[in-house]
Amino acid sequence: MESVNKTAIDSASTVFEKVGEDYIGSKSRFGDILIGAPYSEAFVKTYANERKDVLVIPQTIEYTAFLRNEEMKKVAKSGQEAIKDRAQARRDEIVEQAKADVEGLREHGFYHTGIDSSKGNETYQVKVYYVEFIVDSKERKVTALVRRLNDKTPRHVGRAKAAPNDCFNAHIGKVIALRRSLGLAVPDEYLNAPQPTEVRVGDVIEVTLDSGEIEKKPVISLKAGSLNAHLPGRIIQYPSHYAKIINDSREEVGE
Incomplete structure (x- = not known):
């Protein structure tokens, strides 16, 4: 049985092992997965749908025994801290990008600079608009309300809600909700940001x-x-x- 498992792992381009609520990246032929880093179920499903030869391993005795061999232990031990640092740094970058994106979209509602008629809804393209956010940390969701000039009620509503196993971040939620309300595409980095690995004051x-x-x-x-x-x-x-x-x-x- 173990030889069959090893063959499956060797032939796969990317391997995730489910450990607890997370999916740990243990192999990446494409180089786009951090070895030893935790990923959410939503990310793994999206990734598997877009890539070929992705193997997701249940936490069985046979698979776990193979992935816990000495070679894997050495990889995990030597690279774990660096992986955590990279994941946290990338999340920090995405949060700052989200903040800047929100401010840019707010300003766009006043000045409409760099208009591209192929993107967004009519409000985004040619109308003056104002943005209001409702952040519900308890329910882990953000709602974006967009009003045009002289509107008494919101013209567009966008929503974002953190997946059950994901860390909630209001800034990422705001940009997702706002982009949805304006009919704009939501970049993958917002939807699949790495989970935080470093605890900080205010968390x-x-x-x-x-x-x-x-x-x-x-x-x-x-x-x-x-x-x-x-x-x-x-x-x-x-x-x-x-x-x-x-x-x-x-x-x-x-x-």
Whole structure:
């Protein structure tokens, strides 16, 4: 059985292994997947539909034994930190790109510079418009409301909602929702941004306690080897508990 699995892996161009809720890239002949980096189910489905010879491995004894051999361990050990840094840096770039994109689309509503009649709806192409956002962090969604000059109600509405296993980011949500409301294409980097790998002040984390209870709370400070998260009236450190970043918008800390 293991030899059959190895043959399948060797012949595949790209391999993802499902570990927990994430899909870990373990092979990429095209060079467009970070080895050891986590990807969402939505990303893997999109990627598999657009590429050939993509293998997604369930977490079975046979497959896991092969992927945990010494060679894979060496790759993971030597490249894991660099991979995390690259994934976080790329996410940071995408967030900044999203912010700039939103501001550019807002300005376009006033000045209409560089108009391309092949893109967007009529409002985007020739009308003066104003943008309002509704951010619902609890429901992990953003709504963009677009009004033309003298409109009392929104002319166009665009929505974006984070996938269940993805980290919510309001800035990425805003640009997706706004582009949809204006009839513009949404670039793939917004839809499939890497997940964050570095916890920062202002992030909201989901912490699994020893009891199995899950709590969500903002990170208010960072210390070596621990996270300081906030509960009403007190601060709790989480040096060893599993913590997952579920919101890295950090709007309340000026980002």
